[in-house]
Amino acid sequence: MLNSLVSVFQYFLPITVALSVAFILQRLYISLLLKVGGRPLLYIPASFSVPIHELSHYIAAKLCLHKVEKVVFFQMNSSQTLGYVSHSYKKSIVSPLTNAVIGMAPIFGGWFVVTLITFLLVPDIYQLINIKLSLTDTTIVDDIARYIRAFESVFYQHYAEPKFWLWVFLVANVAVFSAPSGADFKGAWSGMALIICMYVVLFHFFGDDTGLFNIVNSMFSAYLPTLILCVFVVLFGTSTLLVFNIIKSKLLGAKQS
Template sequence: MEILQQLFAVFGGIALLLFILYKLEVWTTRRLTNKLGWNAVLLTGIIGTPLHEIGHVIFCIVFGYKINEVKLFSPDRQTGTLGYVKYSYNSKSLYQRIGTLFVGLAPFVTGITALLMLSYWMFPEFAIEWQLSSFSNIMEAKFSIFWEEFSHNFSTFIHELFTKENMQRWQFWLYLYICLSIASHMAPSSSDLKGAWPGIFLVLIMIAFIAIISHYTQFLLSREQMHTMRTWSQPLLSHLMFAAILSIVNMILTYVVTFFVRR
């Protein structure tokens, strides 16, 4: 059972943070639209949407998909869409079917990458300290420990970034606006998730197969290899947590700004 628990710790933590990011974006976007109207969504969408769509384009190229049409930023009030990528793939190709997972979730990859690059560029001391902070417990397959680690790092994030010195710099507010724009639009849309299901199904089957075989034989995945996987996935969880905390800040600011608005 040890290998099964470790696989759950790795992929369960990633899945949980991705789910949190998705729900936060849905809530924030709905709140902005209902309280401030369509133009409020465009204010963040002008930065976040092109990055979202570029993620789809990159992974379409990686998996050899045919790209039929790309609109990086083309707001449509009638449908509620801000941009889109239309593509097609060979459903008989196992590689391209698995690719639906990565194409669908691609905005997470480009969004998190952009957040990290921006943080290292504009606030390198903060980003490096965050990167080096302890995440020793985050890989434990226990929700209570995971939540305790998340809460601790949320508190650390707020205290170290929202300092009096930072808030007196215009660069801080620009950084915050760009980060919130990215975080508000990096979760997959409902159509993205629908298109990703074939890949999700196949990857889950592969993970289950590897876990069962490794549990009895250690042929596909030894304990040493599992330890290496946990070590390499820890920075990914750290980055996902960083993005989730930014999204929570985004949600709080959205609520504060729209609290007194009546529509």
């Protein structure tokens, strides 16, 4: 069983690392947004990104047959909650699983919207994120490196186009606000833990020949290129905000002196 656990950990390592970096950048990005322009600046990207987040919750709740009590796609007030979906359900053996699906839904909703935006604005980059990186391949690190170099090549072809920078702005913010909130994780963690345990057990007894393994591999192989792309775009956005924050601090310091 320990060997199976190690194998599953190694399998999920690339996407786990990418997600961890994405979540760190998300926190930093929002923090810098608030430092540079306060909540008014935060509301600009939130006005179109938060509805995507909440719509993902709503669709997932409906698909999981939960009763949706109330939906607020976007709100501007003094609270930290920019939107929410309130839902109820009858507890059952599958409740942890459905809550995990609902809690993590914005990740996949954001993935869909980022893919759509890319297809419409920069088709060359869409060709890149349409590439599936196999997580079972021992050359995954080399594949990711080649993928990054390919993106750099596309970047130099399109960086002078206004629609490319519109794409950067939209993708960065949709990706940032697609990250599950603390409340999302709180509702989903037990189901996620159960899914991982089930996956380890199935892997231990059946190896990588099960239909579940093939489904998960296909999903993550399709998701990883988009995730890597979003990490680089959000990193660029975070760096830009950091520069603005430094300039703002120096200007305020000069005025005070």
